[in-house]
Amino acid sequence: MLANNFMTPLALGISDIEFDALVKVLGMLERGEISDEQFTMRRVQHPCRTPACLCGWANDVSAGRAFPLYAKPGLTMFSDARYGPRWRDMPRPLLELFAYGRRPADPVYAATPSQAAIALRNFLTQGQARWAEALAA
Numbered sequence: 001m002l003a004n005n006f007m008t009p010l011a012l013g014i015s016d017i018e019f020d021a022l023v024k025v026l027g028m029l030e031r032g033e034i035s036d037e038q039f040t041m042r043r044v045q046h047p048c049r050t051p052a053c054l055c056g057w058a059n060d061v062s063a064g065r066a067f068p069l070y071a072k073p074g075l076t077m078f079s080d081a082r083y084g085p086r087w088r089d090m091p092r093p094l095l096e097l098f099a100y101g102r103r104p105a106d107p108v109y110a111a112t113p114s115q116a117a118i119a120l121r122n123f124l125t126q127g128q129a130r131w132a133e134a135l136a137a
Contacts, residue, residue, distance in 0.1 A: 013091035021066035
């Protein structure tokens with residue numbers, strides 16, 4: 001097996017903790033450890049607060065250190081499930097990976113774990129998720 005040829009965290013615009021979490025999530029996706037029922041790109045977390053999307057899983061595997069979740073103004077994390085990372089602080093390629101700001105009917109939101117693994121590997125190796133390629137697989 002060839003070694004992974006990932007870009008550096010600095011080149012990707014993310015911290016070492018975030019990089020390590022994304023690499024771990026990639027391994028979990030590629031090994032089939034995250035099922036279709038556990039995964040959706042539609043939200044960071046399921047209503048029961050289990051991880052859902054790539055961002056949510058990275059946050060979960062890092063014990064909350066990667067892409068920390070914050071309550072929306074006026075809400076607390078304990079009273080409402082509607083909270084997420086600080087999207088405005090993320091570089092554009094990372095926002096694309098996490099499908100932030102897409103229309104509700106966008107096909108990315110129906111991505112399977114294996115398609116998300118392709119997009120995540122693309123991001124880690126090329127700096128872009130390239131969702132169209134991932135969804136065609």
